[in-house]
Amino acid sequence: MAPLTSAPVQPTAPAAGQPTVETLLEAALATADERRAARLRKEATVLSLDLADRLAHRYRGRGVEVDDLVQVARMALVKATLRYRPGVGHGFAPYATSTIVGELKRHFRDHGWVVRPPRRLQELRAEVVARGERLQQDLRHAPTVHEVAEAMELGCDQVREAVACSSGYRTDSLDAVTSWGTTLADQLAAEQDQFAALETSAALGSLIAELDERDRLILSLRFVEELTQSDIGERIGVSQMQVSRLLSSLLERLREGLLDERASA
Incomplete structure (x- = not known):
């Protein structure tokens, strides 16, 4: 997941002859009439609603409903119109953007977790994601856990733990297919006959030995060195999509081989 950023978003320009947000907020500060000041701030807020909505929609698909994000962003916009002082800083749009993104960050931190990890892990996760994106640009490939850990002077286990806590944002279906071609349910621990497990392991070893x-x-x-599909593609000289197809085909062949072994037993 990409980190929340505060790159300013410009509100839609007002129609000809219509007062700007800055003009309205200046007038609200200048008047002693509280009713008129409230009306002017309301007009400024309405003119800036598209700014709040666009910022909210930047972060859809991260485990929080878009309607909730829009509500948080609009409430933050109201705060911005109340606190902004014309002539201070770089204008209303950057100030409002910073205020809105700050509120969105707090909302994600406080309400965006289905399973809430410790604050230490939440903060470390954000740092790992940001560093990983910078490394991807520098290295021209998705960084490995080791590369991220080395860049941040952390242990690999710390990086894995931080990345793993991202799953706390939302729940996933046990029937969801993973990049390995299995489902999440396949990874759940279950009591089983140890002799059957040994037989399966031996059969799988024989099937793998027959591969080229x-x-x-x-x-x-993929499964021993835990490289990404992109990294594997670089090692063997094919694209990531070809690696994905090769892995799917290999896993399907092994699965069918195991079923044939059990059927003939």
């Missing part, structure tokens, strides 16, 4: 050298390398890079 490149297929065995792909499996090793």
